[in-house]
Amino acid sequence: WVAYGASxxxxxxxxxxxxxxxxxxxxxxxxxxxxxxxAQPVYLRDQVIQGAVR
Structure with missing residues (x-):
């Protein structure tokens, strides 16, 4: 998160x-x-990683 700074x-x-x-x-x-x-939680970070692996 350092890359984003205070914004x-x-x-x-x-x-x-x-x-x-x-x-x-x-x-x-x-x-x-x-x-x-x-009901199951949706983990957006997992979906981003899976998309990159494809």
């Missing part, structure tokens, strides 16, 4: 439940919701 530091940025819900609403309306048992 990448946002110490007081925190997700808000309302913002997360607004982002999820379109997918939910398309029927893309899953049960809690099926």
């Amino acid at each position: 990448f530091c946002v110490a007081d940025a925190h997700p808000r439940a309302q913002a997360v819900a607004q982002l999820a609403l379109p997918a939910f309306e398309r029927g893309e919701g899953v049960s809690a048992e099926q």
Whole structure:
């Protein structure tokens, strides 16, 4: 992170439940919701690495 310097530091940025819900609403309306048992985290960093390996 040293390469980004202070411009990448946002110490007081925190997700808000309302913002997360607004982002999820379109997918939910398309029927893309899953049960809690099926929910899995998405690791964007893993996807970037996998894309580079291909």
